[in-house]
Amino acid sequence: MLRALAFDVFGTVVDWRSSVIAELTEFGREHGVDVDWARFADDWRAGYVPAMDRVRRGELPWTRLDDLHRMRLVELLTAAGVSAAEPEIDALNRVWHRLDPWPDAVAGLTRLKERFVITTLSNGNVSLLTNMAKHGGLPWDCVLSAEIFGHYKPDREVYLGCARILDVAPDELMLVAAHPSDLRAAREAGLRTGYVHRPLEQGPDRTVPRPDDDEFDVMATDFLDLADKL
Structure with a gap:
């Protein structure tokens, strides 16, 4: 039964995708940066499986998904040439809570x-x-x-x-x-x-x-x- x-x-x-794109778009507007936020969202989401595999291989200790997401977010912001203060990055990373x-x-x-x-x-x-x-x-x-x-x-x-x-x-x-x-x-x-x-x-x-x-x-x-x- x-x-x-x-x-x-x-x-x-x-x-997840529509929610993340909406917040990324607002983040870009606030910071005056123009990025393909739909692709950014897809790349952000795609990054968490390789990150989990790093934990499985022992390259990283057990890590919460929040922290895996943040690591990938920082990589993507850096690659896009977008600078933001640490509290702003933390707030953006919490889009996954919303x-x-x-x-x-x-x-x-x-x-x-x-x-x-x-x-x-x-x-x-x-x-x-x-x-x-x-x-x-x-x-x-x-x-x-x-x-x-x-x-x-x-x-x-x-x-x-x-x-x-x-x-x-x-x-x-x-x-x-x-x-x-x-x-x-x-x-x-x-x-x-x-x-x-x-x-x-x-x-x-x-x-x-x-x-x-x-x-x-x-x-x-x-x-x-x-x-x-x-």
Whole structure:
């Protein structure tokens, strides 16, 4: 019996790209600099996977996502020739705490919460995810993060750690995500899987392919559709 749902957050629950581009554009306006902020946002987001790999290889100690994001932000600002004071960089880095939910997210989560325990399961650190929930009105029962387990997704320890903390068997827990690679890793750890299609995550000009209809336990167009199917 399915008892709990764990949600990937960036791209699945919140529209990270539009939120980050909007704040970067305002930052540029305030500093009088003209940069391709959409590309900047994409480069910023793309940098965190290589940074996590540096931690896995032992080149960096365990590092919160906030700090990985800040390292990449400084690199990108320097490459773009943009100078800013440390407090301004800190404030800009916290844009990841202020991401807006997809339009269906709050209503869908509220419905799902009536029947299941719902939690985050993200590489974002706990403070980031908590602040994001406050900002967006996300009705989590609890906030779980890779930070708690000392591993990033897709490491097996994150998925099994979530089940352990919620006191459910792995097959009583479903990972909900818009990213097939995350779901495949969760499935390998024994979790059930729910795919939600977010075609605009990478922007209106980049197509996000759908996996095969039978690859995951549930295939949904959004959280309201997921609630209907569960």
